[in-house]
Amino acid sequence: MNKKIALTAALVLLPLAAIAQTKTGDDKAVRHITGRTLDADLNKGMTADAFFSQIIITQAPAYRVINTTRDKPGEAEIHDGMTDHIFVQEGEATFVTGGTIAGSKVTAPGEHRGASIAGGTSRPMRPGDYFLIPAGTAHQMLLTPGKRIKFIAFKTKK
Numbered sequence: 307m308n309k310k311i312a313l314t315a316a317l318v319l320l321p322l323a324a325i326a327q328t329k330t331g332d333d334k335a336v337r338h339i340t341g342r343t344l345d346a347d348l349n350k351g352m353t354a355d356a357f358f359s360q361i362i363i364t365q366a367p368a369y370r371v372i373n374t375t376r377d378k379p380g381e382a383e384i385h386d387g388m389t390d391h392i393f394v395q396e397g398e399a400t401f402v403t404g405g406t407i408a409g410s411k412v413t414a415p416g417e418h419r420g421a422s423i424a425g426g427t428s429r430p431m432r433p434g435d436y437f438l439i440p441a442g443t444a445h446q447m448l449l450t451p452g453k454r455i456k457f458i459a460f461k462t463k464k
Contacts, residue, residue, distance in 0.1 A: 382446040386416035390439040397455035402426040
């Protein structure tokens, strides 16, 4: 049943998100991916109908490292079992955290999404900023039309 839910969610979200390239490998070996390569891969994924482009740089059962570019607001979301660590590289957005997700729906096991957050706290996101979002905390990135943000997210199991 969980596989059906995940497949359905992927098929629904696929036109909205572009995962430019997955770069995984042996975490016991040194790996180097140039900034030029990361930027080129992210730019390939930014199509007019996508609200973000991302590269999964590496992942293992306990963590995932993702580089993302976004030029449209995201849905409100909660990850029950993952803590997010977000490092802003470029651009600006408003980050809403806490509160409750209006119209929350389970989109995958341990994942909840909805249109907006009620009762959250808004903070500006700027280059160099770091955000810790504990597992179970509602969060949403809001962008002004015409703006873009690029960030690295480290997702760790709680």
